[in-house]
Amino acid sequence: xxxxxxxxxxxxxxxxxxxxxxxxxxxxxxxxxxxxxxxxxxxxxxxxxxxxxxxxxxxxxxxxxxxxxxxxxxxxxxxxxxxxxxxxxxxxxxxxxxxxxxxxxxxxxxxxxxxxxxxxxxxxxxxxxxxxxxxxxxxxxxxxxxxxxxxxxxxxxxxxxxxxxxxxxxxxxxxxxxxxxxxxxxxxxxxxxxxxxxxxxxxxxxxxxxxxxxxxxxxxxxxxxxxxxxxxxxxxxxxxxxxxxxxxxxxxxxxxxxxxxxxxxxxxxxxxxxxxxxxxxxxxxxxxxxxxxxxx
Numbered sequence: 652x653x654x655x656x657x658x659x660x661x662x663x664x665x666x667x668x669x670x671x672x673x674x675x676x677x678x679x680x681x682x683x684x685x686x687x688x689x690x691x692x693x694x695x696x697x698x699x700x701x702x703x704x705x706x707x708x709x710x711x712x713x714x715x716x717x718x719x720x721x722x723x724x725x726x727x728x729x730x731x732x733x734x735x736x737x738x739x740x741x742x743x744x745x746x747x748x749x750x751x752x753x754x755x756x757x758x759x760x761x762x763x764x765x766x767x768x769x770x771x772x773x774x775x776x777x778x779x780x781x782x783x784x785x786x787x788x789x790x791x792x793x794x795x796x797x798x799x800x801x802x803x804x805x806x807x808x809x810x811x812x813x814x815x816x817x818x819x820x821x822x823x824x825x826x827x828x829x830x831x832x833x834x835x836x837x838x839x840x841x842x843x844x845x846x847x848x849x850x851x852x853x854x855x856x857x858x859x860x861x862x863x864x865x866x867x868x869x870x871x872x873x874x875x876x877x878x879x880x881x882x883x884x885x886x887x888x889x890x891x892x893x894x895x896x897x898x899x900x901x902x903x904x905x906x907x908x909x910x911x912x913x914x915x916x917x918x919x920x921x922x923x924x925x926x927x928x929x930x931x932x933x934x935x936x937x938x939x940x941x942x943x944x945x946x947x
Contacts, residue, residue, distance in 0.1 A: 703899060703927050707919045710876055710896040714915055715933045717741060717865055722760040724935050725773060725864070727907040729813025730796060731781025737905045737915070738774055739935070740767075741865040741880065748854065750838055761836075762851040764858035765800060765821040766791040768883050774864050775886020786886075794818050815910045821858055822848040829853050867896075869903035876900045876917070901926070911935065 718724060718739055726738035742759050750756040768774050771790025778785040780795040787795050794802075794817050802809045802818040803825035810818070823831075829845040830836030830853045837844075837853045849857045866879040866887050880892045902918035917929040 732907040737867040769861035
């Protein structure tokens with residue numbers, strides 16, 4: 652008897668069929684590569700543009716937020732209203748005092764001397780009046796206009812340059828009284844107390860708080876926007892703290908439109924040439940201006 656073995660039907664690819672399949676797959680891959688490359692490039696460009704936008708947004712928020720809260724904007728001003736630099740008080744309670752002794756109510760910029768920054772020339776290293784020279788004239792001369800202490804704290808444009816209260820004296824409002832005449836400046840229940848007209852906050856100390864400024868400077872050759880914190884001794888020079896906010900800046904313009912409105916324009920350009928533009932009007936609180944007395 653014959654031993655008959657049966658096998659199930661076996662199916663598979665022939666060599667020709669396998670080569671055809673591989674050829675088809677190769678054609679599909681080759682056709683898909685440009686699409687995949689385009690998707691990856693678009694994703695990379697989108698990520699770069701988003702990062703550029705975030706970079707510019709952070710810089711704008713630091714500037715506009717600071718301007719809104721500041722006691723005074725010194726650059727730009729009525730002398731040179733369109734600039735590529737922005738300077739304002741950064742609200743530091745440098746003498747560490749408080750209203751009512753409460754840390755929630757710091758006394759800020761309340762009693763500088765006859766120069767805002769203590770240097771006698773505005774902020775050292777800054778061209779306040781935009782004439783190409785800095786720290787010029789005979790101190791004290793915060794706005795470098797060859798006039799000294801011509802614009803006291805009274806809410807008026809006393810020198811007719813479009814800027815209000817930008818060149819005060821040690822007796823801020825020039826009323827020859829401690830603080831503001833008829834006002835209890837330190838909130839202790841007494842009015843016009845003390846023996847010196849230079850005691851603007853009526854606390855018994857004279858000219859004890861020099862303003863500290865934030866400076867935002869643009870360098871077109873390096874495409875950088877730098878935030879610099881000045882102090883009365885070094886101004887914006889070393890060893891003043893500096894932070895580069897962006898190295899993609901191709902345009903930075905700050906325009907003084909009025910004592911109550913500053914316009915800030917910022918353009919960042921990516922490595923691919925794409926631009927991101929920011930343009931915002933901001934109203935400074937400028938509590939040293941407008942009414943001739945500080946708002947508490």
